[in-house]
Amino acid sequence: MxxxxxxxxxxxxxxxxxxxxxxxxxxxxxPPAQRARTGNAPVFPGIWPRLGATAIDALFMLAAIAVLCLAASYTYQGLTGENRPLVLMAAAGLLGWLLPAFMDAWGNGSPGKRLLKLRVVTRKGSAPGLLRAIWRHNLKFTLNVALPGIFHHLQQTIFGERAMHNALAGTHVISSQADPRAVLPALAQARTVTGAGKFLFVLFGVAALVLAGVVIGVVGLDKDEGDNPLRSEVIHLDQVSDPVRRLAESHYQRTRTFAPDMAALGVTQASLQASGFSKLDVNPVNGVLRFTIAGEPGTADAPTLGGKHLVYLPELRSEKKGGGIRRWQCGSDDIPRADRPYSCRHEAGALAR
Missing domain, CATH: 2.20.28 (Rubrerythrin, domain 2)
Structure with a gap:
C-alpha cells in the first residue's frame, strides 16, 4: 500500500x-448489498433452476444445430455448386449438439447455466475438462430426455439430487453466487454413490444394452427381409447347405486337413441337386466351399439366382481351445449385397476361386 x-x-x-x-x-x-449478492446463495441449487437451465440449453442446441446445418449446406453449395454431403451435415449437427459441453469445459458455462447463475465443477471445484464435459452432456441429454418419468425417479433413488450424469461424470452443479469459501467443504461432504447404487446401475445398464441390441437386430439389420424374394431364397439356400458344412467340419476334425473334393465329404450329385445346387467346389488349401445355385441365369427384367454362387470361408479355432472349425463366414462373389441377408455379407473375392 x-x-x-x-x-x-x-x-x-x-x-x-x-x-x-x-x-x-x-x-x-x-458494502452490505454487494456482500449479499456474492455470498448468501446455497452451494447446491434446487431442482427447478437446474431444469430451467436444461430447457434453455435444449432450445439453444436445437437452434445451433439448425443454424450450423444450414450454414454448412449453403457454404458447400456456394463453393462447389453440388449438393452437400451427408457427412458434412452430420458433422455440423454434432457440433451444434456439443456446443453446451464446449462452453461448460472452456467457458463460464452453457447458456442456461449462465442465465440462471449456475456452473459445473469437479469435486476439486475446477471446471470439467473437455472429455468429462462431453461425457456428462451426452448422458444428460440422451437418457434423461429419452427415458423420462420412471427413469428420473429411479436415478434419484440411486444418485440422489445429484443425478446420474453428474455422478458418473464426477461433476457437481453449484451456484455461481455461492460463497467461494463454502464451495469446497460442501463438495467434500456431497453424497457419493453407494455400492448398491452402482450395482443397480450396472444391472439396468446391461439390461438396456441387451434390449437395444435385440431391437437393432430385429428392426434394423433384418428389416424388409421378406420384401426381397432373392434374399429369401438366399436364406433358404444357406439353411439347406448347413449339412454339407457340418460334414466339412467333421472331416477337418478327424484329419486336420480340408477335404479335396465333395466326394471326400460324402456328398453326391443327387443330394446336391435336391438341395437346390448344381455344383460344389471344395478348395483343399483354405477349406472354402463354393456352391453353384441351380437354375437358369436371370435377366435384368427377371433376376434369378441361377448360376450364381454362395461361398463359405471357415474360421479355425485355436489349438489351445481344441482346434477345429469355429464358424463359417457366408458370402458371395456375384450376388449383390442387397440380395443377401446381414449374416451373409462377407465379400468372398479371390478366396472363392
Missing part, C-alpha cells in the same frame, strides 16, 4: 508507513 505522505510502498498488512511512521488508510469493506 502506498503511503499518502511519503509515497513509500508498504506491504498490504502494514497499518503504519515503514518510512515515515504515518498511519496508512484502511481499505473499507465491501
Amino acid at each position: 502506498q503511503c499518502p505522505r511519503c509515497n513509500w510502498q508498504n506491504p498490504a498488512a502494514h497499518t503504519v508507513c515503514f518510512s515515515c511512521n504515518s498511519p496508512l488508510p484502511v481499505k473499507s469493506a465491501a
Whole structure:
C-alpha cells in the first residue's frame, strides 16, 4: 500500500508507513448489498433452476444445430455448386449438439447455466475438462430426455439430487453466487454413490444394452427381409447347405486337413441337386466351399439366382481351445449385397476361386 505522505510502498498488512511512521488508510469493506449478492446463495441449487437451465440449453442446441446445418449446406453449395454431403451435415449437427459441453469445459458455462447463475465443477471445484464435459452432456441429454418419468425417479433413488450424469461424470452443479469459501467443504461432504447404487446401475445398464441390441437386430439389420424374394431364397439356400458344412467340419476334425473334393465329404450329385445346387467346389488349401445355385441365369427384367454362387470361408479355432472349425463366414462373389441377408455379407473375392 502506498503511503499518502511519503509515497513509500508498504506491504498490504502494514497499518503504519515503514518510512515515515504515518498511519496508512484502511481499505473499507465491501458494502452490505454487494456482500449479499456474492455470498448468501446455497452451494447446491434446487431442482427447478437446474431444469430451467436444461430447457434453455435444449432450445439453444436445437437452434445451433439448425443454424450450423444450414450454414454448412449453403457454404458447400456456394463453393462447389453440388449438393452437400451427408457427412458434412452430420458433422455440423454434432457440433451444434456439443456446443453446451464446449462452453461448460472452456467457458463460464452453457447458456442456461449462465442465465440462471449456475456452473459445473469437479469435486476439486475446477471446471470439467473437455472429455468429462462431453461425457456428462451426452448422458444428460440422451437418457434423461429419452427415458423420462420412471427413469428420473429411479436415478434419484440411486444418485440422489445429484443425478446420474453428474455422478458418473464426477461433476457437481453449484451456484455461481455461492460463497467461494463454502464451495469446497460442501463438495467434500456431497453424497457419493453407494455400492448398491452402482450395482443397480450396472444391472439396468446391461439390461438396456441387451434390449437395444435385440431391437437393432430385429428392426434394423433384418428389416424388409421378406420384401426381397432373392434374399429369401438366399436364406433358404444357406439353411439347406448347413449339412454339407457340418460334414466339412467333421472331416477337418478327424484329419486336420480340408477335404479335396465333395466326394471326400460324402456328398453326391443327387443330394446336391435336391438341395437346390448344381455344383460344389471344395478348395483343399483354405477349406472354402463354393456352391453353384441351380437354375437358369436371370435377366435384368427377371433376376434369378441361377448360376450364381454362395461361398463359405471357415474360421479355425485355436489349438489351445481344441482346434477345429469355429464358424463359417457366408458370402458371395456375384450376388449383390442387397440380395443377401446381414449374416451373409462377407465379400468372398479371390478366396472363392
